[in-house]
Amino acid sequence: xxxxKRKHAFALAFIGSSVLFILLSINYYKNIIYIILFVxxxxxxxxxxxxxxxxxxxxxMKTKFLFPNKFNRIGLILLCLSILIxxxxxxxxxxxxxxxxxxxxxxxxxxxxxxxxxxxxxxxFKYDDIRFxxxxxxxxxxxxxxxxxxxxxxxxxxxKLRLESLLWAMYINYAIFLFAVIFIYxxxxxxxxxxxxxxxxxxxxARFYYxxxxxxxxxxxEK
Amino acid sequence: xxxxxxxxxxxxxxxxEELSKQIGVTRQAINAVELNKYVPSTVLSLKLSNFFGKTxxxxxxxxxxx
Numbered sequence: 001x002x003x004x005k006r007k008h009a010f011a012l013a014f015i016g017s018s019v020l021f022i023l024l025s026i027n028y029y030k031n032i033i034y035i036i037l038f039v040x041x042x043x044x045x046x047x048x049x050x051x052x053x054x055x056x057x058x059x060x061m062k063t064k065f066l067f068p069n070k071f072n073r074i075g076l077i078l079l080c081l082s083i084l085i086x087x088x089x090x091x092x093x094x095x096x097x098x099x100x101x102x103x104x105x106x107x108x109x110x111x112x113x114x115x116x117x118x119x120x121x122x123x124x125f126k127y128d129d130i131r132f133x134x135x136x137x138x139x140x141x142x143x144x145x146x147x148x149x150x151x152x153x154x155x156x157x158x159x160k161l162r163l164e165s166l167l168w169a170m171y172i173n174y175a176i177f178l179f180a181v182i183f184i185y186x187x188x189x190x191x192x193x194x195x196x197x198x199x200x201x202x203x204x205x206a207r208f209y210y211x212x213x214x215x216x217x218x219x220x221x222e223k
Numbered sequence: 224x225x226x227x228x229x230x231x232x233x234x235x236x237x238x239x240e241e242l243s244k245q246i247g248v249t250r251q252a253i254n255a256v257e258l259n260k261y262v263p264s265t266v267l268s269l270k271l272s273n274f275f276g277k278t279x280x281x282x283x284x285x286x287x288x289x
Contacts, residue, residue: 156264159253219239219254
């Protein structure tokens with residue numbers, strides 16, 4: 001039964017994202033890639049949450065979708081790397097290696113969403129600044145590894161904490177997002193969706209490890 | 224839901240740490256159950272009942288609010 005449900009979820013995810021892809025490519029929509037990534041991201045999120053719920057019944061959580069424990073440290077290293085890259089190379093300024101790096105693009109809208117060149121905006125190579133890509137990729141991968149790798153002792157209680165933290169992070173993140181939509185104006189608002197996507201992971205990790213720490217502390221008082 | 228896990232544990236004279244190792248869950252889980260912060264799954268409660276040699280009803284009981 002649950003197998004079938006998961007298949008349904010996968011099928012829905014696939015059909016939904018492909019329909020969106022076709023619709024948007026017909027309209028030549030500018031931020032198509034971001035929207036597709038967003039849809040895929042949320043589909044995976046929903047599938048993952050369903051999977052966690054399904055596994056609540058096992059004595060030890062049999063998680064196919066949680067990374068092994070040692071990935072936690074790798075995630076931490078990636079996070080540190082991402083922060084170091086942002087600190088050392090900064091957002092502005094020239095750097096021979098990182099600002100002129102050959103990249104492959106699926107869609108390149110050009111600056112200010114205007115096509116000034118005759119070059120096709122879909123699929124091609126060009127030289128570009130990869131500092132942003134590098135730091136964001138490392139940050140997201142690091143956060144995912146830290147947040148979704150197994151603890152040293154994983155069981156139904158920690159799974160409950162994890163699920164609750166996911167829900168909690170979702171609420172907090174969207175509360176902040178709505179606040180930003182209503183009260184923040186001007187160019188800074190362009191940054192908000194990106195920050196919100198990253199903040200979700202950060203809030204989740206912070207809340208999960210805080211609750212875990214509290215339960216550990218509470219357990220160490222009792223004898 | 225109420226439980227007398229703490230009493231049972233005292234009768235057997237076993238710490239939370241040992242109990243959690245025997246059952247195969249984290250220590251926090253046992254602690255949270257004792258503090259009524261966490262309702263254990265059926266599997267965990269059956270394991271506890273097996274360990275203490277009592278039925279689940281003897282260890283866990285419903286409250287009026289449930």
